[in-house]
Each structure stands twice: as structure tokens, then as C-alpha cells.
Amino acid sequence: MKNKHHIFFLLLILFSSANLWSKTITVCSTCPVKSIQEGVLQAADGDTVLVKKGIYKEANIKIDKSITLIGEDMPTIDGEEKGEIITIGTDNVTLDGFRIINVGVSYTTDYAAVRVVNSTGFLIQNLELEKLFFGIYLQKSNDGKVLNNKVRGEAVTEFNSGNAIHLWYCKNVEVTGNDVQKVRDGIYLEFSDNITITNNLSKNNVRYGLHFMFSNDNRVINNVFETNGAGIALMFSKFMEVEHNIIQKNWGTAAYGLLLKEVNDANIKNNLFLENTVGITVEGSNRLEYSNNDFTSNGYAIKVKGACYENQVINNNFLYNSFDISYNGRINNNKFDGNYWSDYTGYDLNKNGIGDVAYRPVKLFSYIVNRTPETIILMRSLFIDIIDFSEKVSPVFTPDDLMDENPRMKKIAHDRN
Amino acid sequence: MLKILKYSFYDLMRSRWSYVYFLFYLLLGVVLLFLNNDLSKAVITLMNVIIILVPLIGTIFGVMYYYNSREFTELLLAQPVKRSSIFLGQYFGVATSLAMSLVIGLGLPFVFYGIFNSSAIWDFTLLLITGGFLTFIFTALAFVIALSNENKIKGFGYAILLWLFMAVIYDGIFLMSLLYFEDYPLDKFSLIATMLNPVDLSRVLILLKLDISALLGYTGAVFQKFFGTSFGLLLSFAMLIVWVVVPTFFIWRIAKRKDF
Numbered sequence: 092m093k094n095k096h097h098i099f100f101l102l103l104i105l106f107s108s109a110n111l112w113s114k115t116i117t118v119c120s121t122c123p124v125k126s127i128q129e130g131v132l133q134a135a136d137g138d139t140v141l142v143k144k145g146i147y148k149e150a151n152i153k154i155d156k157s158i159t160l161i162g163e164d165m166p167t168i169d170g171e172e173k174g175e176i177i178t179i180g181t182d183n184v185t186l187d188g189f190r191i192i193n194v195g196v197s198y199t200t201d202y203a204a205v206r207v208v209n210s211t212g213f214l215i216q217n218l219e220l221e222k223l224f225f226g227i228y229l230q231k232s233n234d235g236k237v238l239n240n241k242v243r244g245e246a247v248t249e250f251n252s253g254n255a256i257h258l259w260y261c262k263n264v265e266v267t268g269n270d271v272q273k274v275r276d277g278i279y280l281e282f283s284d285n286i287t288i289t290n291n292l293s294k295n296n297v298r299y300g301l302h303f304m305f306s307n308d309n310r311v312i313n314n315v316f317e318t319n320g321a322g323i324a325l326m327f328s329k330f331m332e333v334e335h336n337i338i339q340k341n342w343g344t345a346a347y348g349l350l351l352k353e354v355n356d357a358n359i360k361n362n363l364f365l366e367n368t369v370g371i372t373v374e375g376s377n378r379l380e381y382s383n384n385d386f387t388s389n390g391y392a393i394k395v396k397g398a399c400y401e402n403q404v405i406n407n408n409f410l411y412n413s414f415d416i417s418y419n420g421r422i423n424n425n426k427f428d429g430n431y432w433s434d435y436t437g438y439d440l441n442k443n444g445i446g447d448v449a450y451r452p453v454k455l456f457s458y459i460v461n462r463t464p465e466t467i468i469l470m471r472s473l474f475i476d477i478i479d480f481s482e483k484v485s486p487v488f489t490p491d492d493l494m495d496e497n498p499r500m501k502k503i504a505h506d507r508n
Numbered sequence: 509m510l511k512i513l514k515y516s517f518y519d520l521m522r523s524r525w526s527y528v529y530f531l532f533y534l535l536l537g538v539v540l541l542f543l544n545n546d547l548s549k550a551v552i553t554l555m556n557v558i559i560i561l562v563p564l565i566g567t568i569f570g571v572m573y574y575y576n577s578r579e580f581t582e583l584l585l586a587q588p589v590k591r592s593s594i595f596l597g598q599y600f601g602v603a604t605s606l607a608m609s610l611v612i613g614l615g616l617p618f619v620f621y622g623i624f625n626s627s628a629i630w631d632f633t634l635l636l637i638t639g640g641f642l643t644f645i646f647t648a649l650a651f652v653i654a655l656s657n658e659n660k661i662k663g664f665g666y667a668i669l670l671w672l673f674m675a676v677i678y679d680g681i682f683l684m685s686l687l688y689f690e691d692y693p694l695d696k697f698s699l700i701a702t703m704l705n706p707v708d709l710s711r712v713l714i715l716l717k718l719d720i721s722a723l724l725g726y727t728g729a730v731f732q733k734f735f736g737t738s739f740g741l742l743l744s745f746a747m748l749i750v751w752v753v754v755p756t757f758f759i760w761r762i763a764k765r766k767d768f
Contacts, residue, residue: 344722344729368722390723413723459687465694465727466686468702470720472711473560474679 119143127152127160127168134158142166142189150195154179154186162188165219170194170204177205183212190219196251203228203257207235216240225253226274233262237269244274246297254279254302255293258286266291276302277319284308293317299324299350300338303331311336318342322367324350331357339365348389351376359384361505369394370412373402382406383505391417391457395425405429408502409452416452416493419461423493427452431499439500450498453489455482512584512594516601520573526605529565533613541621547628548718551635554614555714558639559707563646564671566606570650571667573602575660585768595651595763599756603647607640614639631717638710641748645706646671648755655762674707682708695730702731706751709744 118130118140127147130140136157144164150173154160165188170176172195177186184207191204203225207213213235220226220242227237237256246252255271258264261283270292271277277293280286281304291314293300300316301323303309310332316322322338325331331354338348348367351357354376361383364370370389373379374396382405386392392412393404402425409415410433429445437448456475460467469475482489520526536557540550577598584594614636623629650667657663682701686694702708715721716735721728734740 342719342722344725346722390720413720459683463686463690463694464725465690465698466683467724467727468698468712468731469679469683469708470724471556471715472679472708474676474683477676 113137113139115139115141117141117143118147120145131156131158131160150174150176152177154184155181157181157183159185160187160189161185162190165190167192172196174200175202175206179205179207179210179213182210184210185214186216186218187214188217190221191223192221194220194223194225196224198251201225201228201253201257203253206230207232211235214238219243220255223253223255223274225257226255226271228257229259229261229264231260233264235261235263236265236267238265239268240270242269242271242274244272246274249275249298252297255296258283258306261286265289270294272296276300277316278302280304280306280309282306286310287312289313291315293319296320300341302326303328307331310334315339316341316348319346321346321350322348324352325354325357326350326352327354329355329357332360333357333362334360336362337365338362338367338370341367343368347372347394351379354379358382363387364389364392372396373399375399377401379403380405383503384408385505386410386412386415388412390414393417395419400424402426403428406503407431408505409433410502414454414457417457417461418453418490418493419458421490423490425493427493427495429497429499430495431502432495433502435498435500437498444500446498446500448498449494449496451483451486451489451494453493454479455488458489510597512589512597513600513604516577516598517605520601520605525569526609529569529606530609530613533610534616537614537617541617547618547621547623547626548631551628551631551714552718552720554635555711555718558635558642559711559714560675562610562639562642563675563707566603566643566646567650567667567671568664569606570599570602570647571654571663574598574651574654575663582768591763591766592760595655595759596756599648599651599759602651603644606647607643610639610643611636631714634717635714638713638748641752642706642710645748645751645755646674648752648759652755652758652762655759655766674705678705679708695727698727699731699734703744703747706748709747713744 116124116130116134116138118124118127124130127142127149131154134140134156139159139161142162144166146167146169148169148171150170167190168176170193172193174195176191176194186205194204195202204220204223205215206228208230210232211234213232215227216238218240223244226242242255244252252275254276255274256266256269256278258280259282263285266278266288268290272294274296275298277296277300278288279302283306286309289312294317296319298320300319303325305327307329313335315337318340322341341348347369348364349371351373352375356378359381363385365387368390370386370392372394375398377400379402385408387410389412391414392409394417397419404427407430409430415432432450432452435446435450437446439446456479540553544550618632623632649670653666654663657666702712712731713735716732735744
């Protein structure tokens with residue numbers, strides 16, 4: 092009996108030491124192991140596969156062990172457009188430092204440069220993806236990180252291009268420091284909760300910089316979205332935080348900075364909306380708080396399309412927008428308070444920094460345009476200026492309770508970091 | 509006719525009003541550029557000024573010049589000169605000098621600012637061309653009004669009314685009809701309505717060239733599609749030319765029959 096125990100302990104020590112002394116397998120063109128797939132096959136759980144500089148023409152690399160796959164001096168993996176390149180199918184895999192090119196384009200399968208399936212604890216970092224269809228595709232995977240990747244697509248149209256970072260049914264993932272350009276959607280989330288998206292740059296994408304569908308409790312902080320078809324699209328999602336982002340230059344007939352459709356209980360704070368055709372388009376969204384944002388030189392700052400109740404617009408700067416607020420309907424129970432409006436012409440007799448006359452941000456013309464879009468052709472006509480002025484003096488058509496009772500006299504200095 | 513044109517032109521060039529007009533545009537251009545430091549924004553502001561002020565000044569100046577030079581006209585009529593050449597000469601003299609004040613007054617500050625090295629050069633050229641057209645159109649209309657009204661007060665009244673109609677009331681009627689018929693497709697209607705008024709036509713032509721056109725949305729896209737083609741552009745310039753030619757023809761016809 093005692094003997095058996097001894098053998099058991101011996102085996103245990105042997106196994107654990109094997110784990111502790113995990114081996115490193117080196118892959119290079121002159122090494123015994125010449126391909127990445129072979130290196131992965133030879134590795135056991137906990138091993139490291141180190142890939143030296145070079146070009147590896149491989150596709151369909153399957154990683155089904157908990158290993159660390161590291162590239163030294165950015166080795167290139169060329170998929171030769173054969174389809175998927177790396178598929179991760181198990182927990183605790185690290186992928187670091189590769190240039191991955193030539194993912195196959197398909198109209199029936201979403202081929203990705205890196206796909207993570209049903210895994211937890213993954214870490215994908217420092218990749219450079221070029222000539223891709225989908226970039227990093229996370230599928231039913233939780234508790235992982237996607238850090239500092241660089242994606243350069245060549246997307247021209249929506250239907251034959253994919254997304255750079257795509258999350259589907261994921262939870263607790265951190266997406267930080269990525270630089271995604273010229274794909275369909277920079278970052279795409281569907282049915283994904285508790286995702287943190289920070290310090291990313293999403294630029295020149297054909298459709299959206301960031302796209303949420305049915306995803307709740309997510310945080311979007313300190314990102315830059317520039318010259319996309321649209322900056323951020325939040326749809327059918329709840330409990331979101333959008334803070335300290337820069338959303339700029341999304342300019343075009345169908346472009347906008349931030350789209351909110353059926354979004355409830357979200358916070359939109361300290362963002363900068365600069366030179367977008369429409370800063371924020373909102374539809375069917377309730378209990379939202381917009382505070383401390385800067386809306387500068389947009390066509391429309393906020394365009395409310397209807398069915399939006401109990402929202403608060405507080406302490407924002409509205410600077411030099413063609414239209415500050417566009418609103419349809421005559422009922423309003425949204426609160427506008429303490430904002431600075433560059434079009435405000437009131438006075439402040441008691442010098443408390445708050446204007447004595449309420450400001451009505453909805454111009455009659457924007458109300459008319461909402462009703463009959465063709466009338467926009469009269470923009471900048473003298474007649475329009477005259478009716479806007481008379482409506483400002485005594486509102487007849489625009490909701491008379493839609494006003495800022497405490498408009499500020501000076502621009503608010505928001506913290507931008 | 510050329511001789512009278514030349515005479516009217518030199519007469520106006522020496523007059524104080526041309527200088528005031530010229531200096532006004534010069535100052536406007538300089539102030540805009542130094543306050544804005546942004547060429548395309550300056551072009552937008554200028555557009556606002558041009559589509560309102562140029563017709564107004566063209567109208568007032570045309571009427572004023574005709575009534576003021578009445579004695580000189582009567583003197584000329586006693587000479588063996590063709591009637592049409594007297595009035596057409598005067599008209600072209602006024603319109604050319606106004607257009608010149610506009611082009612040089614606005615052009616100088618922009619040239620010094622470096623318009624030739626800027627991408628805004630075409631927008632600016634278009635601005636000046638439409639400004640020139642508006643001057644010719646509204647001066648001609650002013651002459652027609654002045655020729656058919658002996659009474660100065662009446663003439664001024666009609667001229668102001670004409671400007672008010674083109675710059676403001678027309679857009680009001682346009683807007684009302686758009687709202688009234690909102691259930692119908694209005695693309696063609698708004699295109700035609702815009703084409704018919706030279707002020708609106710100039711405004712839309714310039715707006716479509718600027719970044720701000722993205723705000724026009726779907727309607728803007730329809731207009732862009734029309735004015736973006738060379739056919740659309742040619743048609744709109746043809747329209748502007750028609751607006752010059754028709755009143756000029758009326759000047760010629762009224763002048764031929766008029767009793768002094």
C-alpha cells in the first residue's frame with residue numbers, strides 16, 4: 092500500500108516538472124522544424140513555439156493545445172488565399188508578433204486571418220494583418236485579450252469585404268491599442284457582453300468604425316474613429332459607456348459620427364465630435380445621458396429621429412454646427428440643460444455665467460427639412476434666415492418646451508485626455 | 509454702340525460709386541480672409557453676400573444710373589445715333605463696370621492670399637462667374653423697369669420689389685409649394701423651380717461645389733447628379749444667359765418704341 096503511494100508521488104513530481112520545464116520549439120527555414128503547423132503538432136500543453144523571421148506559406152494552421160506561438164522579428168505567414176490561416180480551438184493560447192497576409196475571400200464562408208473558437212484565456216497581440224477578408228474572428232470565446240494589432244485592408248465595397256476584429260457571442264474580452272484601417276467594420280460585436288474597447292484607432296473603413304449589435308454592458312473609451320462610412324453604430328444594445336472618444340471627419344451624404352438605434356441606458360461622455368455630417372443620429376433610444384461632449388463644426392450635432400424619451404443633454408459644447416438639434420414631433424420630454432451653444436445670442440445680467448434667456452436649439456428650418464426633406468435645397472437662402480429668426484422669437488412649429496433653460500455664456504473647458 | 513458703351517464705362521469708372529463698390533468688396537475680401545484664415549469657409553460667406561448683395565446693388569445702381577443720366581440721354585437722342593445702341597451701350601457700360609468692381613475687388617485679396625495655389629480656385633472662379641452673371645441679369649432688369657416707368661419713385665419701388673421677389677419671396681412660395689405637395693415626388697419640381705430663379709440657381713451651383721453639399725442628403729444627390737454632368741452645367745449656364753438675353757431684348761424693344 093505504501094509502495095503504491097510512493098509511485099503515485101513520483102509520477103506526480105515527474106508530470107509537474109515536465110510542466111514546469113516546458114520546452115521551446117524553434118521554427119525556421121534551416122531548423123529541423125520547418126513549418127509552423129509541424130511545430131504546433133510537436134508541442135504539448137504549455138510549450139512555446141518560437142518562429143524565426145521568414146516567409147511561411149501555410150494556411151489552415153490548427154492550434155488545439157494551450158501553447159504560446161511567438162514570432163521573432165515579425166515572420167510572415169502567407170495564406171496564399173486558400174482560406175483560413177490560423178484557427179485556435181482551445182484555452183490559454185497566446186499568439187504574438189506575426190505578419191499574416193492573403194486570407195481567401197469567399198462569399199459563403201467568413202474566412203479569417205485568426206479565428207478563435209470556443210476558447211477562454213486567449214491573448215492575441217502585435218499582429219500585422221494585410222490583404223485580409225476577416226481579421227481576428229472571436230467566436231463564443233471569453234476572457235481574452237486582443238492587443239496592439241495592426242490591420243490594413245483594401246476594402247472598397249461592403250459585400251466583398253470583412254471586419255478587422257469580429258466578436259460573436261463573446262464575454263469579458265479586452266480590445267486595446269489596435270489600429271484598423273480600410274476594412275468593412277473596424278471592430279464588430281454581435282451578442283457580446285462586457286467587452287472593453289480602449290485606445291484603438293479605426294480609420295477609413297467602408298462601413299462603420301465600430302459596430303455593436305445586441306451587445307450589452309460594453310465600454311468604449313479613448314478611441315479615435317476617423318473618416319469611416321460612420322464612426323460608431325450602436326444598435327439594439329443596453330448599458331453602454333462611450334467616453335473620451337474622438338469621432339471625426341465622417342463626412343458624406345449618408346455618414347454620421349455615432350448612430351444610436353434602440354439603445355437604452357447608455358452614457359455618452361466627454362467625446363469630441365468634429366466635422367461629421369451628423370454628429371449623433373438617435374432613434375428609439377431612451378434614458379441616455381449625453382454630457383461633457385464637444386460638438387464642433389458638424390452638419391447636424393444631434394439628429395433625433397423619434398421615439399426618444401427621458402434623455403439628458405447636459406453640459407455639452409455645441410460649436411459652429413449648421414444645425415444644433417434636429418427634432419421631429421412636437422412632444423419632448425428630453426432634458427437640455429447647462430450646455431454652451433455658439434449660436435446663443437442672449438445676455439447675462441447677473442453675471443453668473445448662465446444666460447438669462449432660454450435657448451431653443453431646434454431651428455424652424457431643421458423642423459421643415461425633417462418633414463419634407465426636399466426643402467433642404469433652400470439651405471442658406473435669405474428667406475430661410477428670416478423665418479428661422481421669426482420662429483426663434485416666437486415658436487409656433489417647434490416644440491416649445493424643447494429648450495435649454497440654463498445656456499452657458501462661455502464655452503465649457505472639458506477634460507480631454 | 510461701342511462708343512457709347514465706352515463713354516458710359518469711362519464715366520462710371522470716374523464716378524465715386526464705382527470706387528465705393530470696389531472698395532467695399534476689397535475690404536470684404538480682406539476682412540474675410542484675415543478673420544477666417546480658411547479659404548473654403550471664406551468662399552461660403554462670400555456666397556451668402558454675393559447672392560443677396562450683387563442683385564440688390566445691380567438693381568439699384570441700374571435704375572439710379574438711368575434716371576440720373578436722363579438729360580444726357582436726351583442730348584444723345586438729338587444726334588444721329590441709333591436708339592438701341594444708346595440704351596444698350598449705357599446698359600453694358602453700367603453692368604461691365606459693376607462686374608469689374610466685383611471681380612477685381614474680390615479677386616485682389618484672394619490672389620494675394622494665394623488662391624492660385626489652392627484647391628478652392630474653381631469654387632472661387634464659379635463664385636465670380638455667377639456674381640458677374642447676376643450683375644448683368646439684375647442691371648438689365650433694372651433698365652427694363654426704368655425704361656417703362658417715367659416716375660422715378662415708381663421705378664425704384666418696382667426695382668426693389670423685383671429684388672425682394674427674386675431673393676426672398678420666390679423662395680417663400682417655393683417652400684410653401686414643397687410643403688403643400690409633400691406627398692408627391694418633388695425632385696423634378698424642385699430642380700425646375702431652382703433653374704427658373706437666377707438667385708437660387710447661383711446659390712445651388714455654388715453650394716454643390718462645397719463640402720457642405722453633403723448636408724443636402726438625398727435631394728442633394730439628385731441635384732449633384734444633374735449639375736454634376738456637363739449637360740446640367742451647360743443647361744444652367746444657358747439658363748443664366750437666357751436671363752441676360754431676354755431683358756436685354758426688352759431694353760432694345762422698349763427703347764425702339766419709346767417716346768421722349
